Amino acid sequence: MLRQLHGLSGLLAALFLITLATTGAVLSLAPAMDRVVAVIPAVGEVSVAELAGRVVAHYPGTEQVVRGPSGGVIVYHNRDGQPGADLVNPLTGEGIAPYEPSAFFSWIKDLHRSFLLNDAGRLLAGVMAAVMLLLCISGILLLVRRTGGWKALIRPLAGTGSKQIHSELARFAVLGLLLSALTGSYMSAQRFGLLPETFETGPTFPAEVAGGQPAPVATLSALMDVDLRELRELVFPYPDDPQDVYSLTTSSGSGFVDPATGELLKFQPRATGSVFQQWMVSLHTGEGLWWLGLILGAAALTVPVLSMTGISIWWQRRRSSEQLPDNAEAYQADAIILVGSEGNTTWGFARELHTKLNKAGFRVHCSEMNALADSYPQVSRLFILTSTYGDGDAPASARRFMARLRDFRSYKTLQYAVLGFGDRQFSNFCQFALNVDAALANKGLSRLHPIELIDRCSSSQFSEWGDKISEFIGTPLALTYDPLPLSTVKLELVERADYGVAIQAPTSILRFKVAEQGRWPQFLSQAKTLPLFEAGDLLGVMPPHGQAARFYSLASSVTDGVLEICVRKQPGGLCSGYLHGLKPGDCINGFIRHNPEFRPATGSNPVILIGAGAGIGPLTGFIRKNTERNPMYLYWGGRNSQSDFLYQPELGRYLDDHRLTGLNTAFSRSEEHAYVQDKLRQDQIAVRQMVDKGAQILVCGGRDMAEGVKQVIEDILKPLATDVEALRAEGRYLEDVY
Numbered sequence: 194m195l196r197q198l199h200g201l202s203g204l205l206a207a208l209f210l211i212t213l214a215t216t217g218a219v220l221s222l223a224p225a226m227d228r229v230v231a232v233i234p235a236v237g238e239v240s241v242a243e244l245a246g247r248v249v250a251h252y253p254g255t256e257q258v259v260r261g262p263s264g265g266v267i268v269y270h271n272r273d274g275q276p277g278a279d280l281v282n283p284l285t286g287e288g289i290a291p292y293e294p295s296a297f298f299s300w301i302k303d304l305h306r307s308f309l310l311n312d313a314g315r316l317l318a319g320v321m322a323a324v325m326l327l328l329c330i331s332g333i334l335l336l337v338r339r340t341g342g343w344k345a346l347i348r349p350l351a352g353t354g355s356k357q358i359h360s361e362l363a364r365f366a367v368l369g370l371l372l373s374a375l376t377g378s379y380m381s382a383q384r385f386g387l388l389p390e391t392f393e394t395g396p397t398f399p400a401e402v403a404g405g406q407p408a409p410v411a412t413l414s415a416l417m418d419v420d421l422r423e424l425r426e427l428v429f430p431y432p433d434d435p436q437d438v439y440s441l442t443t444s445s446g447s448g449f450v451d452p453a454t455g456e457l458l459k460f461q462p463r464a465t466g467s468v469f470q471q472w473m474v475s476l477h478t479g480e481g482l483w484w485l486g487l488i489l490g491a492a493a494l495t496v497p498v499l500s501m502t503g504i505s506i507w508w509q510r511r512r513s514s515e516q517l518p519d520n521a522e523a524y525q526a527d528a529i530i531l532v533g534s535e536g537n538t539t540w541g542f543a544r545e546l547h548t549k550l551n552k553a554g555f556r557v558h559c560s561e562m563n564a565l566a567d568s569y570p571q572v573s574r575l576f577i578l579t580s581t582y583g584d585g586d587a588p589a590s591a592r593r594f595m596a597r598l599r600d601f602r603s604y605k606t607l608q609y610a611v612l613g614f615g616d617r618q619f620s621n622f623c624q625f626a627l628n629v630d631a632a633l634a635n636k637g638l639s640r641l642h643p644i645e646l647i648d649r650c651s652s653s654q655f656s657e658w659g660d661k662i663s664e665f666i667g668t669p670l671a672l673t674y675d676p677l678p679l680s681t682v683k684l685e686l687v688e689r690a691d692y693g694v695a696i697q698a699p700t701s702i703l704r705f706k707v708a709e710q711g712r713w714p715q716f717l718s719q720a721k722t723l724p725l726f727e728a729g730d731l732l733g734v735m736p737p738h739g740q741a742a743r744f745y746s747l748a749s750s751v752t753d754g755v756l757e758i759c760v761r762k763q764p765g766g767l768c769s770g771y772l773h774g775l776k777p778g779d780c781i782n783g784f785i786r787h788n789p790e791f792r793p794a795t796g797s798n799p800v801i802l803i804g805a806g807a808g809i810g811p812l813t814g815f816i817r818k819n820t821e822r823n824p825m826y827l828y829w830g831g832r833n834s835q836s837d838f839l840y841q842p843e844l845g846r847y848l849d850d851h852r853l854t855g856l857n858t859a860f861s862r863s864e865e866h867a868y869v870q871d872k873l874r875q876d877q878i879a880v881r882q883m884v885d886k887g888a889q890i891l892v893c894g895g896r897d898m899a900e901g902v903k904q905v906i907e908d909i910l911k912p913l914a915t916d917v918e919a920l921r922a923e924g925r926y927l928e929d930v931y
């Protein structure tokens with residue numbers, strides 16, 4: 194509800210709000226600019242009498258002296274029947290410059306106050322101020338909800354693209370925007386009679402004027418008692434009228450001054466309502482508070498960006514929550530998937546489960562967790578996929594789940610499985626999923642499978658969970674995580690290096706960059722930026738003709754400035770053939786899938802990298818990043834050193850600069866006829882010693898090679914009374930196998 198309110202009101206008002214904010218930002222400069230040209234004495238330095246005396250000396254025809262909100266003193270005078278106005282120096286009474294209100298600022302003010310549309314425009318501006326107030330309040334509440342509490346508001350925010358820009362900017366600007374919106378709404382409400390307004394009528398003209406010879410203005414006691422910093426305006430008496438008086442308005446009230454006696458007549462203090470009103474104006478415009486004006490202006494400048502990123506977030510959310518094809522009605526379904534998500538990634542996993550369950554013959558209903566029904570009498574399987582937000586809290590689409598669960602009527606036949614999505618860097622890893630699992634058990638439901646937790650969207654963990662679920666439901670699901678297609682990015686091939694053609698194993702190193710995006714700025718779409726990536730993550734490539742994405746291990750990190758993959762052309766391979774056919778300048782659509790489990794350990798223990806063929810890609814990426822010069826050994830197998838020794842020059846450089854400690858290659862179609870397993874066996878004493886010292890082993894390449902390597906390593910490990918599974922459990926045996 195809060196999100197809809199925030200999104201809808203923001204969308205409708207975006208254009209008007211951008212106009213209000215940009216004009217407001219321009220106007221906010223006025224007080225500071227006025228102050229730059231004005232001379233402003235300190236408090237107590239100049240009295241109104243002194244000022245008036247000095248001014249009259251330079252402008253004998255002075256009619257009025259006004260002190261503007263920024264502190265500048267303006268004299269309105271008449272010389273030989275010619276009216277004029279000058280900004281003056283109150284320390285000398287001399288003119289600084291002719292005073293002319295800026296036509297540009299007046300136009301901007303009209304645009305700001307009424308969109309140049311008189312009363313209807315003023316009403317619209319007032320409504321927009323109220324909408325802004327609503328957006329600020331709902332935005333603060335959303336931010337609190339997202340970060341997990343008021344105290345967490347200052348914590349760094351996770352996320353990427355439009356979302357992060359929107360939240361970070363909002364956090365910076367929200368207090369300024371709130372103040373502008375609040376004061377703007379107040380002023381509009383007063384103007385349209387929704388709030389009472391105090392009008393200063395001022396005292397009536399005094400009857401008790403002395404009418405004698407006027408004294409020099411600098412000697413009038415009532416004016417000597419008033420400091421210049423309190424002056425608003427002093428209107429001089431008409432020279433030929435002995436009964437006329439000075440009209441004095443100060444920040445505390447208004448009255449008259451007898452020109453002959455200097456006596457203050459009929460002083461009327463300002464009403465509290467009027468003082469309050471003046472404060473509201475100052476807090477809105479920065480008048481008299483030039484520094485506040487600049488803060489408000491800076492805050493207002495964020496509104497166009499907030500509006501555009503807000504629209505982008507709304508659009509992305511709309512697209513990602515589009516109806517799933519073949520989504521059965523809840524009452525017809527025999528399997529239900531409920532999704533708890535804030536940033537929508539969990540929906541990608543849910544879609545895959547939905548599709549595969551459908552294929553397996555289930556009638557599946559998928560909806561957000563907030564839509565939990567009172568009961569599902571027909572349903573035998575309930576899958577809950579949920580992320581965790583804030584500090585172990587529910588994500589947006591699951592916030593009402595626990596309350597609804599209280600009224601949920603369960604049936605003995607209903608079994609459930611919870612799959613949590615989170616990030617181990619948070620102390621409350623997948624806490625909400627754990628809470629949901631416990632709450633369902635308390636409700637008396639039985640588990641189809643114990644809860645499992647997925648770290649940073651790991652696709653392999655998801656597939657493993659799918660395999661276990663398949664066993665329970667008796668149908669293989671073969672789950673693979675495909676992110677929503679909207680997150681693809683256009684990538685341009687900038688360079689390629691081809692190997693292995695002579696030995697019938699064409700393998701290419703392909704380097705891509707994000708293609709030029711044309712006229713839209715990047716922040717308008719998350720789809721146009723790549724998330725951070727590391728060597729070992731996967732590049733999902735969308736082959737032509739709408740085929741499912743294929744994944745390639747990345748050989749580069751975001752800091753390398755390119756996306757690098759190493760691809761062997763498979764006989765009849767659709768995607769590898771497509772990639773091999775690319776020329777520099779051609780573009781593909783791709784996306785990143787994180788694979789944080791496949792990373793070399795940091796520290797001084799040795800890392801043994803083992804691969805064959807194109808599997809060298811991510812391993813080279815790891816070596817390239819080994820700027821700490823930790824011990825790293827590479828065992829790699831190719832076919833022929835003349836034809837497919839991938840990365841040969843680069844690896845030579847890394848040996849020289851010690852990013853790579855040892856390189857051992859095997860070529861199967863050369864005289865030695867060796868495979869990488871043979872090299873490991875030859876080096877078994879060294880390998881065993883390294884494992885004994887705590888080494889980690891990373892294997893990348895084809896499934897057969899990986900199986901062969903595993904057997905050799907098992908043999909090598911025997912004297913150490915350990916095995917590959919034990920190393921795997923310690924995170925010391927990692928595989929990226931295809």
Ligand SMILES: Cc1cc2nc3c(=O)[nH]c(=O)nc-3n(C[C@H](O)[C@H](O)[C@H](O)COP(=O)(O)O)c2cc1C
Nearest residue numbers: 534535536537538539580581585615616619622623
């Ligand atoms: C602001 C923020 C707070 C998060 N808090 C937690 C947390 O407390 N525990 C956790 O395991 N993961 C936390 N995460 C990670 C998300 O749960 C994880 O990225 C998940 O995959 C997001 O899925 P979704 O996009 O479907 O919401 C947080 C992420 C963000 C951006």
